[in-house]
Amino acid sequence: MKATDARSLHGQVVRELGTRIVSGELKPGDVLPREDALAESMQVSRNALREALKVLSAKGLIEARPKTGTRIRPRDAWNQLDADVLSWRCATMPTDDFIEKLGEMREIIEPAAAAAAARRRTQTQLARIDTAYRQMEAARDTSEWAVADLSFHNAVLQATGNEMMISLFTVIESVLGMFFVLSAQTAGDFKYSLPHHHKVLDAIRRNQPEVARKAMQAMITDSRANLEKRRKKGVRKAS
Amino acid sequence: MKATDARSLHGQVVRELGTRIVSGELKPGDVLPREDALAESMQVSRNALREALKVLSAKGLIEARPKTGTRIRPRDAWNQLDADVLSWRCATMPTDDFIEKLGEMREIIEPAAAAAAARRRTQTQLARIDTAYRQMEAARDTSEWAVADLSFHNAVLQATGNEMMISLFTVIESVLGMFFVLSAQTAGDFKYSLPHHHKVLDAIRRNQPEVARKAMQAMITDSRANLEKRRKKGVRKAS
DNA sequence: TCGATGCCTTTGTATGATAAATTTTGCTGG
């Protein structure tokens, strides 16, 4: 769940090349310069560069072969659910299209997760969701709200007990991240979704899967509509 | 989507250490031997080892810090949707619990994907699904059926046009892989799910999202029941 | 024209050395 360490040198190289690829500055099919040349141009040893290339290769962004060189792989080979890839996309390409897709993913994942959580949550897991909810209640600004909100949705995913579901938190994280950015300007009633969260919490507490699913579904539908509204109001080049 | 190349040396190291970690032979919290010692014990250079460690680190399996050493991260930090991690789990830990979770994921993803595909598929994408269906029809043995089945479900995911959905194909791949292994013994009517697939194809062709969703849902429910049945019949230690 | 063989470029692997970071230890002063 943790992004690659940006402090280390090869971490910086990963981030640099990764963003260049994801942003489209380096297109699929392009071949990178030779390793020693690229290493020199980035002011790192070939060794550090190679470690970075291996990481990018693990994310499906590139592929290296002797003699042929290292080339960018097609977009559908990328590990689109990787935490770094998602964050790089969010950082460089907040197109309407991408936001829409993120919302779609969320709408698939979270209601199902809420239902599963209502079915199988342990006492401890419920307590964690409850704690997050209270922190949302107590939040005094958008920043506090943001971390509490993330905690809430993370706790719901945790309560499913399905580790693959939990790994999908990276997607939810991206969605909420975009939302917070876009709603930072209109800092008015940032707690408006509290009732929705309460319904979800309550349904999970009472072990009512279908109620939890519907409540979560309603919350997300509302959230997407809200996002759409703010996006239209906000400053944008293309109409 | 492609697993790490096992031909290269560091690829072998990744696989070796990865399976040892995922299988539980190396437990979370354990610290690996020092890099030079580990490199020597695995008969590779420290360089190749480090590249492997970086890849495992990118998958969230390990974390390295100076002086402290390299240690196995807790399971919920692992990138459970990574193609390699999934395949290593399938190879070493086909517990009932894990199969159940895979089925749950599939039941969440595929109906939603079918609905989205029915809504947005292009002509070309539909053609690809159709082609896969015909290959399933024409399959003469379980092996041919397996590749065609994978093609079909992959084509449906592709037709959603959502790249994150497409990346989830790794999960479906794992589920079907397990299914094929378990159903290899009873090679009787391997085409029994053909009508289900036809309904899905038809609904997607006619742009009927809810019909497609229900058809896919029915297919998966049936598939899970079937898997459960075979699993009980099969040779197992624990009842 | 086709095919095989040798060369050449690029990634893959190995080795040794130095830097940086962090924990531990030990020293000093109160």
Next chain:
DNA sequence: CCAGCAAAATTTATCATACAAAGGCATCGA
């Protein structure tokens, strides 16, 4: 005896260089 700071030791991080292997390209021959 304890607190706090400084030095040391250990481990990863980075660098530099050399050689091996693989894959394409050209050349040469039939």
